[in-house]
Amino acid sequence: MLCTILIMGGRGRKIYSLLIICLFFSCQEEIYFDNAYCIQNVNVVDPIEGLMEEMTLVVKENKILQIVKQEDLRLSRKNNIIDGSHKYLIPGLWDSHVHFYFDRELALHMPELFLSSGITSVRDTGGAFWYVDSIRQNALNHPKTHPRVKIAGPLIDGNFNVYNGSVLPELSIRTQTVSESIAETERLVAQGVDFLKAYEMLSPAQFEAIAGIAKRENLRLAGHVPLSMEITRAIALGLNSLEHIKNLELEAVKNSDSMLLERRKMLKNQAYLPGRELRGNIHQLQKQFAVDHLALEAYHSILDSIKKYEAYQVPTLSIYKVPIYKIFREPFWQKSFKLLPNKTMKEWEKRVAASNDNINPDQKKFSDWIQSTTGEMAKVEIPLMAGTDTPLGYLTPGFSLHYELELMVESGLTELQSLRTATLQPAKYFRMEDSLGLVKKDYIADLILLNKNPLEDIGHTKDIHAVIKDGNFLNRNTLDEIQKEISAGVVVSALGR
Template identity: 45%
Template sequence: MKKFILFFSLFIFSCSEETIFFENSYVIENINIIDPIDGLSSSKTLVITKNKITEIFNSNEIKVSKKNKIFNGEAKFLIPGLWDAHVHFAYQTELADSMMDLFLLHGITSLRDTGGPFDFVNSYKQNSLENPKTKARLKIAGPLLDGKFNVYDGSDHTHPVLSIKNVDDNELRKNVEMLIENKVDFLKAYEMLSPSQFKLLTELAKKNNLKLTGHVPLSINVEIASSSGLNSIEHFRNIELSMTKMTNDLLKERKAILKNKSALRGASLRSLLHNKQRMRSIYNLDSSKIKNVVDILAKNDTWQIPTLKLYKNFASKSYKSKQYDSYLNLLPKNIGENWRKTISQLEDNEDKERMDFTKWQSSMVKYMHKKGITFMAGTDTPIGFLVPGLSLHQEIEELTNSGLTNLEALKAATINPSKYFNLQDSLGRIKPNYIADLIILNQNPLIDIKNTRKISAVIKDGFFMNRKYLDSIKTKKN
């Protein structure tokens, strides 16, 4: 009897399966979801209502009314929209307008601008707030906060104005208070800050509940920077100086040179110090010192944005390849030509020291990852001939070359940056109530990470952009 009832109820269930209509919604059926935390789940039906994911069903358990617009996701893969956690809209101002389109075209739906004049970067932030369906979300630091000899002062074309100079603590306080009043999303410390300026900056950031990222200032060691409140470090900048037996001597030498007796401009002074100490440190690393630094970073939860592709590009000169040349076609024509010309004037032999440096970076990612340190995927585009959008996919690939699994690398470009801005409950996952910033891929990125580039559609704030729409953005460029 029991058996009969069970059979009977199953029969009723499958026969009476009614279609369901979802108001103000569209539906993606039969798609494989890759959530950065839960991983892969096959054959799901996703309901998107206005700008949010509202329901997720097993596809065999629901039949959607034909009155709903339905996209067939069969054999395709859905991942959250990606973050590029290190970009500079202000580095090449004539490229800035096109950057937004290039990001969208490559499924980058959120951005962290790590340095540029406030009014300039804020205009892009405001524009994206006004157009959430067609512009990537943009979080900004405003200008780099530098010391008395600031590096990005506009004195040559590789150092456009990205920073503000702060001659002393008072000036720094005034400038930071102004940025906070203007509602920047985080702050960025730069390399020429004095120890007391850096300390003040950490205090102001904490007091105002803002994350402080940056380069480790040359006047201090990374242990101090991390312990006093630097929440994240870009490019591992200057951490190697604390990983050798001569760490204390190096700091003493830097402090003397930082007095800048020959009145060099900021960029030259910084180069002088990097040239003097960086490779000397890399060739004299001390494993117990490395362990000590990484343990401190792990204990303080100091996140890392290693920008691996940026350095590898310069070391291996991969921008000299034919394939790289074809990437430049993505840029507006005059800018692509401009980059080509600059690249053609550069030497094309591999740079041994730089290669050694990138090998160290890669080994550092592997080691820190093992120690539980959190990573974010960021590029530094358009610095280093990194094409906006495309380069984030290259960075994700580099993270997997340095020991992260494909899913972990996706995490570094989705949920981790969301968490950085305290958005982890609404952005960066594929779950009900999350913002519908999504990418539909033709192939599985867990099998081959290069598949993140095989984009079939991008969804921004619920707005569905199919391949044809995306290609129209591309042709608009040229």
């Protein structure tokens, strides 16, 4: 065939070439996908593959049925086709550290707040079981309109529990002895939690017992390093997601042994202080001192040990930076309050207006240290997950996760690494990486269609054209409608839109 074209030359050759092209396309069969929709000519940003340009994606029911180069698939016009030109498709995002129970009035709107910001999955890191379970159940009943919810139930704490309901909300359960810790943990396992969370005031024996149950049940164990222990010990026992990088610094100093003895003495709590106060006193005495006296060798050997055990880190950069740097006073942050139900918006605005702009230099130093440690962790490939602690600290649900991704980049991660912390990593954490967290054939269609490339600027994850949850395509108009209902305080959670 090629020879024939070559010997023809001139105008004849052009016509002949055209014929061949036409023949090729007419041979390529037109395909119709029943009960499906196709996003055509879209740029896909996959957390592993990176950017894949000009792709066609077919979504059927709740799965990605096909993902191919646009030129390799000839779509019949009968298909439901969505033009993806100049748009960027990423997996739906996770906020891996949220607390529904912290503000139960706001929590009624949190599923929609998350979803309208492209947060298609969340991990609740502490709240009364009956409450967070009801939110999880609602999400399971309405997967197309609710973000997936994974729960730990309450924090399992020690004798002087911090979140005991007196000043701070009752996010934890108090366990006074090892056998109580075991009984409460077994109860949570029997109730069907997705993971467990151990807290700061546990004794080493209590922590070890909880870690043993987590291991036996093949459940992830999240937590703060108990103040009675060192991080390397907690991680060796099975602490495999460390929230807020809490208490890492206490072992990263030369005199960590004597500091540990001092903490254990204080934890005996002769004065019978409430847990919140006791914890505050210990932090005040040791935290800043440790950051000011870091021993680099000890610090890096801790990071090596975290890496060795593949213990996930959830730095929650926003819950440090936003309150400490008083970011909540900045216009761009206050604009995010408009996303909240009116009543919450007014409350938060009032409280922010009453705040001052003084920045505590020690706290600022600590927040900066958390960010630099996050960068160091990324360098040695410790698995990181993006979580915010919303709705604490004026962190607007949904919006704050996008800020967290920006802070990840500010801490030294690339845009793609930052995206992984809210997509692939949490999917791996919950051992769902074969069905979630990538833009891949047969994966669950939890996706976001963006107007701009997030690999050029991670801030572009906020510029949302559409959210796809469990295959359900929520276009910009629908997202705006949801937003209006949230503002008006209409609870739409159970409607199954």
